[in-house]
Amino acid sequence: MSPPVLPAEQVLRIARDGDIVAARQAGRLMASEIGFSRPEQALIATAISELTRNIVSYAGTGRLSCRAVQQPRRIGLRIIAEDQGPGIPDLEAALRDGYSTGNSLGLGLPGTRRIMDDFDIRSAPGQGVTVTVTKWTSC
Amino acid sequence: MSDIIASSAPRADRLRPATDEQLRWFDITETDRSRAEALAATADELAEPIIEDFYRHLLSFEGARRHFRDDDQIARVKQGQLRYFRELVAAALDDEYVANRRRIGLIHERAGVTPTLYVGAYAYYLHSLGHMVMDRMQDDPARAVSLLLSLNKIAHFDMALALETYVDTREAAIEQREREMSELPTPVLQLRDGLLLIPVVGTLDSFRARNLTVRVLERIRDLRARAVVLDITGVAAVDSAVASHLIQTMTAARLMGATAVLTGLSAEVAQALVKIGVTSEALHTAGDLQHGIEIAERLMEG
Ligand SMILES: Nc1ncnc2c1ncn2[C@@H]1O[C@H](COP(=O)(O)OP(=O)(O)OP(=O)(O)O)[C@@H](O)[C@H]1O
Ligand SMILES: [Mg+2]
Numbered sequence: 267m268s269p270p271v272l273p274a275e276q277v278l279r280i281a282r283d284g285d286i287v288a289a290r291q292a293g294r295l296m297a298s299e300i301g302f303s304r305p306e307q308a309l310i311a312t313a314i315s316e317l318t319r320n321i322v323s324y325a326g327t328g329r330l331s332c333r334a335v336q337q338p339r340r341i342g343l344r345i346i347a348e349d350q351g352p353g354i355p356d357l358e359a360a361l362r363d364g365y366s367t368g369n370s371l372g373l374g375l376p377g378t379r380r381i382m383d384d385f386d387i388r389s390a391p392g393q394g395v396t397v398t399v400t401k402w403t404s405c
Numbered sequence: 406m407s408d409i410i411a412s413s414a415p416r417a418d419r420l421r422p423a424t425d426e427q428l429r430w431f432d433i434t435e436t437d438r439s440r441a442e443a444l445a446a447t448a449d450e451l452a453e454p455i456i457e458d459f460y461r462h463l464l465s466f467e468g469a470r471r472h473f474r475d476d477d478q479i480a481r482v483k484q485g486q487l488r489y490f491r492e493l494v495a496a497a498l499d500d501e502y503v504a505n506r507r508r509i510g511l512i513h514e515r516a517g518v519t520p521t522l523y524v525g526a527y528a529y530y531l532h533s534l535g536h537m538v539m540d541r542m543q544d545d546p547a548r549a550v551s552l553l554l555s556l557n558k559i560a561h562f563d564m565a566l567a568l569e570t571y572v573d574t575r576e577a578a579i580e581q582r583e584r585e586m587s588e589l590p591t592p593v594l595q596l597r598d599g600l601l602l603i604p605v606v607g608t609l610d611s612f613r614a615r616n617l618t619v620r621v622l623e624r625i626r627d628l629r630a631r632a633v634v635l636d637i638t639g640v641a642a643v644d645s646a647v648a649s650h651l652i653q654t655m656t657a658a659r660l661m662g663a664t665a666v667l668t669g670l671s672a673e674v675a676q677a678l679v680k681i682g683v684t685s686e687a688l689h690t691a692g693d694l695q696h697g698i699e700i701a702e703r704l705m706e707g
Contacts, residue, residue, distance in 0.1 A: 282580070284583060286608075287608065290642055305677075308677045319644055368646075370645065372651075380682070
């Protein structure tokens with residue numbers, strides 16, 4: 267069997283609502299190319315939506331990158347959302363269900379952590395935020 | 406004029422590096438400037454024949470010819486071009502220069518001069534000038550090359566300014582359209598006595614969500630509605646922020662005494678939202694529109 271051709275990395279500039287829609291679509295397409303099921307594609311699109319929405323709402327502008335990652339027995343989709351905005355002073359609080367400084371549900375970050383397999387967030391005040399998440403195919 | 410440009414593209418402006426930073430990016434040094442200046446006399450002298458030659462080239466293209474009304478206009482544009490190329494070798498590369506270049510870029514963009522036409526014209530000028538300068542400086546070709554390479558840097562900086570303006574202008578136009586779209590009032594349809602249907606389309610940011618809530622409440626009051634079906638088939642990116650807005654709108658409707666039902670959420674997205682942590686009771690989803698209307702009717706009667 268020949269190894270599957272993995273889709274190329276995509277990097278998208280995120281600055282406004284329209285970019286959120288475009289990023290979701292790009293991520294969903296890549297997820298389907300990698301072989302994720304439709305419900306998994308929806309989870310990935312939702313995670314992208316949450317991360318990019320946070321960029322637009324709290325940092326103004328940033329970048330999203332999506333790429334396929336391969337390990338001996340599985341393939342994954344890795345999403346990195348990064349910005350140079352004000353950063354998050356209290357990460358622990360930001361990851362708690364219901365914590366929101368934007369009068370919203372406060373579910374974006376904790377929810378994304380729940381629906382993705384790997385989740386990593388880095389931030390320092392004034393240094394922006396970098397969130398790296400990965401979803402692995404179930405094979 | 407530069408004010409107009411700035412105000413029509415506020416976001417891009419915030420991201421744009423300062424002029425000296427840009428010069429550093431193009432590696433344009435004092436040496437490059439003085440070398441370009443050394444070309445000023447030659448460029449001045451050669452500008453006219455180059456531009457005449459260029460217009461012969463240009464006007465042999467049907468598409469390009471359509472940009473000009475008459476010979477008068479061609480003469481004016483040629484004058485402008487003479488000035489443009491003179492400034493390339495003579496002007497100080499400061500904020501004023503940048504503003505001026507961007508203004509010219511804007512005029513080109515408005516006039517429908519495509520990036521291909523613009524960059525092509527530039528390339529034509531540069532290589533004509535290059536040939537002529539090499540011809541004239543046959544005794545010192547090394548110096549000729551170094552002068553032309555310096556000019557080349559400045560020309561690229563110049564082209565970048567114009568292209569940035571193209572991009573900014575397009576972006577500003579897109580933003581403008583998005584803003585206009587988001588300011589379009591959401592239609593509220595009365596399906597029958599007491600039952601409202603609200604199709605929400607596009608993106609739902611907090612500004613739009615607030616307007617939506619106000620409008621829904623007004624219509625509930627004016628039409629004495631007892632049930633509202635909110636259809637979000639046309640909303641492109643549903644996530645927890647959008648869910649939050651919808652919950653607020655629906656809660657407000659319920660406080661006004663109307664039942665609110667949400668339709669048009671795909672099963673997969675609904676599932677994803679539940680996993681994120683949005684409770685399905687809060688959203689009160691009813692699958693497709695038809696089903697939603699039936700539920701709303703039943704709730705009205707019950
Ligand atoms: N990129 C970011 N830059 C700065 N602050 C951020 C960023 N992302 C999140 N935050 C902070 O973390 C908090 C929690 O984020 P999270 O996405 O979980 O909730 P929310 O955006 O407030 O609400 P929801 O996502 O449910 O609409 C935000 O309210 C905000 O204060
Ligand atoms: Mg969020």
